[in-house]
Amino acid sequence: MKKRIIFMLSVLLTLSLSACSSAAQLSGVSGGSASGSGENVSEAGVISGERMEDKGTDTGSLSESYAVGDIILEDGAVVKAEELTGIDRDNVPAAVVVEVKNDGSVLGVGVHRSEAPLPWALDGTAGISTQFADIVCTQENADGEASADYIGDTDGSDNWDVICAGDPQGASEAARNYPAFDFVNTYAETCGLSGEYSSGWYLPSIAELYVVYENREAVNTSLQKIYGLDCDAAMDGLGTNWYWSSSQSASTHDYAWFVHYYNGYACDCLKNFTNLHVLAVRKF
Numbered sequence: 678m679k680k681r682i683i684f685m686l687s688v689l690l691t692l693s694l695s696a697c698s699s700a701a702q703l704s705g706v707s708g709g710s711a712s713g714s715g716e717n718v719s720e721a722g723v724i725s726g727e728r729m730e731d732k733g734t735d736t737g738s739l740s741e742s743y744a745v746g747d748i749i750l751e752d753g754a755v756v757k758a759e760e761l762t763g764i765d766r767d768n769v770p771a772a773v774v775v776e777v778k779n780d781g782s783v784l785g786v787g788v789h790r791s792e793a794p795l796p797w798a799l800d801g802t803a804g805i806s807t808q809f810a811d812i813v814c815t816q817e818n819a820d821g822e823a824s825a826d827y828i829g830d831t832d833g834s835d836n837w838d839v840i841c842a843g844d845p846q847g848a849s850e851a852a853r854n855y856p857a858f859d860f861v862n863t864y865a866e867t868c869g870l871s872g873e874y875s876s877g878w879y880l881p882s883i884a885e886l887y888v889v890y891e892n893r894e895a896v897n898t899s900l901q902k903i904y905g906l907d908c909d910a911a912m913d914g915l916g917t918n919w920y921w922s923s924s925q926s927a928s929t930h931d932y933a934w935f936v937h938y939y940n941g942y943a944c945d946c947l948k949n950f951t952n953l954h955v956l957a958v959r960k961f
Contacts, residue, residue, distance in 0.1 A: 746895030788911035808930035833882030
């Protein structure tokens with residue numbers, strides 16, 4: 678009888694150890710999967726330079742994967758400046774991230790500026806004589822200080838549409854009547870961008886243009902890295918140029934806003950002023 682009891686206990690102990698071993702193996706597989714998932718989350722950042730959309734990341738987590746100064750390539754891949762080791766002419770840098778907003782939207786600035794200064798609008802055109810009220814944006818403190826906040830139409834993505842509605846005839850010949858806007862309207866074609874980034878570029882509002890200035894150090898680091906690898910692939914930093922915004926002045930119909938990147942001074946001036954360059958921005 679005792680032998681039978683001992684035998685039964687031995688069998689039960691063996692079964693118990695076997696079950697524990699199986700559970701441990703299952704836990705190991707699960708842990709390996711979690712580790713793999715963790716690696717994927719890391720890869721969804723910018724280290725590998727892969728398209729973050731391909732990782733199945735939603736919009737909220739996508740914005741968390743971007744950082745100011747990141748370089749966005751033509752195919753949507755995102756890389757850090759320090760990780761960029763060469764320029765692929767079939768997949769060129771398209772933009773540098775200048776802002777990541779809380780709502781998940783990302784603003785990038787194109788890697789090329791206008792080769793020469795361009796007027797906002799020309800003398801004798803409706804662009805000079807028209808007050809485009811829907812694209813007015815002003816400094817809240819209105820004194821030109823570098824720390825100014827902006828109120829009014831702070832999103833410049835539809836400012837060209839407003840101008841087209843107010844001056845359809847002049848806008849149809851943008852190259853002649855609105856040179857600054859024509860640069861951004863043809864930016865993708867001029868830079869040879871195709872696919873998703875062949876459209877969507879625009880002249881920033883004064884608020885957006887100032888954001889670019891605020892983050893100029895990170896932006897310049899990336900632009901200069903690209904330029905150092907291929908001087909045709911990007912401008913050598915933002916420089917200290919005067920840059921146009923697409924924002925109409927509230928004070929007079931023939932003035933628009935600009936930012937001087939030497940010191941961040943912002944003000945409005947005559948739209949036909951010919952000493953200002955142009956930057957193109959885009960939402961990502």
